[in-house]
Structures are given as C-alpha cells and as structure tokens.
Amino acid sequence: MDAKHLHEGYPSGYMMRRRIARVLTSLLLPSALLFSAGCSNHDHPSSDETLASSPVLAKVGDLEIRDDEVQRELALLPPALRESIDEHQLRKKILRQLIRRRVLTQQATKNGLDLEPAVRWKIQRLKENILIEELRARFLRSLPEPKKDEIAKYFQAHKNRYEQPERLRLRHWVSKNRQAAMELWEKLRTRSSAHQNLTTPVSERWINVPEIPAQWRKVLSRLDKSSDVSKPVKLDEKWHIFQIVEKHSALTPKPEDIRDQIIADMHHDQWETWVASLMEHKPIRVLQAEYADILND
Secondary structure, three states: OOHHHHHHOOOHHHHHHHHHHHHHHHHHHHHHHHHHHHHOOOOOHHHOHHHHOOOEEEEEOOEEEEHHHHHHHHHHOOHHHHHHOOHHHHHHHHHHHHHHHHHHHHHHHHOOHHHOHHHHHHHHHHHHHHHHHHHHHHHHHHOOOOOHHHHHHHHHHOHHHHOEOOEEEEEEEEEOOHHHHHHHHHHHHHOOHHHHHHOOOOEEEEEEHHHOOHHHHHHHOOOOOOOOEOOOEEEOOEEEEEEEEEEEOOEOOOHHHHHHHHHHHHHHHHHHHHHHHHHHHOOOOOOOHHHOOHHHO
8 A cells, every 4th residue: 555545544633743743853863963973072052152041941861952942943944834833832843853852862872873983974974064064155145246247247258158059859769670660650650649659759858959969960950840750760779760849049148137146156156266275275185196186176
C-alpha cells in the first residue's frame, strides 16, 4: 500500500502534526550538530550574550533552553506554516523539539560520538559552511547599491553572459535499424491516431542551437517548417529522426529588465575578488608537489 493510501484514514490534524514535525526536525538538525560540537568543549548557546538575558523556558540537566532560542527557530519556519498555526502552540512544539534535541545530543556525547573522526569531520564541515555563508551575507550587505551607469557599464563588459542564443524545442526518435526507422517515419508523417502511442519520442527538450552536434545541425537545416519530420539518418550506428516543434530567436535583454540579476553578478564578482585577495595575503603552503599549482588556477 502506498503512502497516500496509508494516510487517507488519518484525520487532517494528524497529518498537520506530522508535517510540522518533519519541518521542525529538518530545521533543527543542523544546529543540533553544532551543539554537539559545542558540548565537547563545554560550550553552549545559552552562554551567548544575546541569549543570556532571555527567560529560561526549560532545562535538560544543567543546560538551559531560553526564549530567544525558540524565537529564532520560529523565525526560520516557512511563513505559510507560521500563519496556519496558533503561535503559542507552535512555540510549544518548537520547545519540545529543542528538549528532544538536547536529550539526544547529550546521549550522543555520552556515547563518545563527538570524538569519532568521521563525526568530527561532519561537524567541522557544517560549522565552516555556516560561518562562510554568514561571512558572505554580511559582505554583500556591506556593498553599496550600484549606480545606473555602473550597471550599464558592467552589462556591456559581460554582455555574453546575458545573451540568449537561438533555441529549438526538438523531438528526437532513435531506431536500431533502417527498416524500423522508415516504418516509424511513415507513422510520424501520417500522424494517425492509431499510431499515437507508438511514436513517443525518445526525448523532447529545449536545446541551444550552438550546443547542437554538427551532424544533427546538418539534418535540422533541411527542415523547412516546424511540423516537418526529418527522414531517418544514420548516426553513430543508429537511425535518428528529428522534428523541430518550436523556435526561439536569439535575444539580448535590456539591462533594466535584468537589473537584479546584474547587481547579483556584480556583487558575486566583488566577493570573489575579495576572497582572492584574502588567499593571496594568507601564508598558504601546498606540501605535496602534485598539487603545487592549484593556487594558480
């Protein structure tokens, strides 16, 4: 029995509780890993100055869970979920999850999991990702809003980033031998409803014209109308049939139409320049000869 049918017998309240539990677990898990790392160093989020003055809502052993921590977790929830449930009830659910997290983290630490190299590596990697994400966010917030002429200048210098090449919506059939390919081609040409289920293409997708293989392009150039179906052609030991369903001409957008994207790209370039400068001035040594050139890439 599939999950859908298993759930049909449950009241909507049950399903909502399950959904909330899944969301809370997914949001609280990353910070649980970091908390685990902190436990081994006798550090704890309650020592943070921003939490110190907040009311203590619960204790797990000697470890406190404060109101600000619940509030921070609440802010991470999707707006639709926050708006669909009474806030007090949601805060109670979050607090229960935080208590559960503390209990499980303490047990994991008691079992010595935080001392295992593989676990410590995961914790360190997660910690680095969070720190880098926050560093980047603060760097980007510190950048001034670019002026109109700066945006225009950047657009001109990087125009190829924003140009959209000619695109084709392409249907593609493949047959192992010529006879089967010719029979398929006849069915495609007649478009008989009896053959409708027999002529499903191997693929149908949008593809940029510059990315089309040269052999394909030669075949496609012979199609006059989008409804035309190419005759079978042998390529790479198989027989191929093509149909152009739709065409989009090449397009260069106006800077004002993609302003937000241009600003994001400008900021990204500034971030990368700053990171490169940091790396250049750090005393970095690569100790294995086979990797000696990695910093020159």
